[in-house]
Amino acid sequence: MSAAGTARRAIVVGGGIGGLASxxxxxxxxxxxxxxxxxxxxxxxxxxxxxxxxxIRALDYLGFESKLFVGQGMRAGGLRSNTGRWLMRQEVSQSDVAPVHRAYLHDILRSAVPGESLIADSRVTAVTLTGEVEYCKDGETRTVHGDLIVAADGISSGIRAQHWPELPPPQYVGVTAWRAIAEVRNPHDFGLTQTWAPGAELGIVPLIDGRIYWYAALLAPQGERFADNHAYVLERFGAWHDPIPELVAATEPGALLHHDLFHASRQPKTLVRGKIVLLGDAAHAIPPFLGQGACQALEDAATLGAYIDTRDGLDRYDRVRRERAHAVAKATRMTGRMGIFVRNPALAVARNAIVRATPGNIARRAMDRVTRWEVPAT
Incomplete structure (x- = not known):
């Protein structure tokens, strides 16, 4: 408790997954x-x-039992070439992954925060190291004070730009990506699959509600746009193995999202300055090559919760999360170099041969090093 017995107050800037989880x-x-x-x-x-x-461990710590994410069982998946040849096959179960719609995850997090705590349509204009937050709402400028300010305002964080001016802005990764949900309800044997071609990849992710999330990515110049994204993706990936052409064709064109991918080219030397703590993409934005962006934001939130009431809690959060973020970012870069950044066809053939010759348990152990994480004991 703070002075006069009042509750400590935290101002969270940003209502995405990381902000709501914190x-x-x-x-x-x-x-x-x-x-x-x-x-x-x-x-x-x-x-x-x-x-x-x-x-999932972070969500369990936050009070969401794993049963919230249990749906239909996952099927065999793995890694394929664009011709359909299996490079690596693995059984994938709900104990390994729980793919969900982002809106579903967002909704359950939001439902656990008191409604009066959520203030939408509020543009933060300034934050001080001593805990003052100035924001605009309904044409009026307002100021609130917090004992803690959580900067969860995303990859283009204004708070990071203001108080970590030594950091460069987010950098283009060199990859553009399309994402969509297909309402196909598993008419085929869809598994959690990633497919490689030189300078391109496509992933199929069956969601626990029966729909299919898929993404496609290409090495491309920054800002390149297409008059008809759906037609372009169908043309570019239409000759890949089944069921990719049918899956893309079955997707409503209006459901297709297209974004260039950015990342933090430099990690901050500290995640804490004054009363401000960086969290999620504001702290350590990474490309999605390992699917760890939202996972790391949830780890951040759980770690902040675990340490906040301990002696030197923010210092502990800072040290533990910087070390962890550095390791995950390094693994993500290595995955990209082995995957989509192999653009030479001859090198892609050699890469595929190496992957086929690698025992599946070795690849699984490499992924386990990223996902084997526990909420810190205090």
């Missing part, structure tokens, strides 16, 4: 939490998100 964690610890979201409503417009074991 709000849940702090609320559970007795903090009075306010979440400021710039968008007119608290909602998620993305496609799918794969919750790996580390994310």
């Amino acid at each position: 709000a849940v964690a702090l609320t559970h610890k007795g903090w009075d939490v306010t979440v400021l979201e710039r968008a007119p409503q608290f909602q998620e417009i993305g496609a799918g998100v794969t919750l790996f074991p580390n994310a």
Whole structure:
């Protein structure tokens, strides 16, 4: 408790997955939490998100039992070439991953935060190291004070730009990507599959509600756009193995999202300055080559909750999360170099041969090093 017996107050800037998860964690610890979201409503417009074991452990810590993510069983999946040849096959179960729609995850997090704590359509204009937050709402400038400011305002974080000016802005990865949910309800033997071709890849992720999340990615110049994204993706990936052409064709054109991918080219030397703590993409934005963006934001939130009431809690959060983020970012870069960044056809053939010759348990252990994470003991 702070002076005069009042509850400690946290201001969370950003109402995405990381911001809401941190709000849940702090609320559970007795903090009075306010979440400021710039968008007119608290909602998620993305496609799918794969919750790996580390994310599920974080969600369990936050009070969401794994049963929330149990749906239909996963089928055999693995890695293929664009001709359909299997490079690596693995059985994938719900204990390994829980793929869900981002909106579903966002909704259950939001439902655990008191409604009066959520303030949408509020644009933060300034934050001080001493805990003052200035924001605009309904044409009026308002100021609130927090004992803790959680900067969960995304990859283009204004708070990071203001108080970590030594960091460069997000850098283009060199990859453009399309994402969508197909309402096909598993008419085929869809499994959690990633397919490689030189300078391109496509992933199929069956969601626990029966729909199919898929993404396609290409090496491309930044800002390149297409008059008809659906037609372009169908043409570019239409000759790949089944069921990819049918899956793309079955997707409503209006459901297809197209974005260039960015990342933080430099990690901050500290995640904490004054009363401000960086969290999620504001702290350590990474490309999606390992599917760890949302997972790392959930780890951040759980770790913040675990340490916030301990002696030197923010220092512990800072040290543990910087070390962890560095390791995951390094593994993500290595995955990209082995995958989509192999653009030479001859090198791709050699790469595929190496992958086919690699025992599946070795590849699984490599992924386990990323996803084998536990909420810190205090």
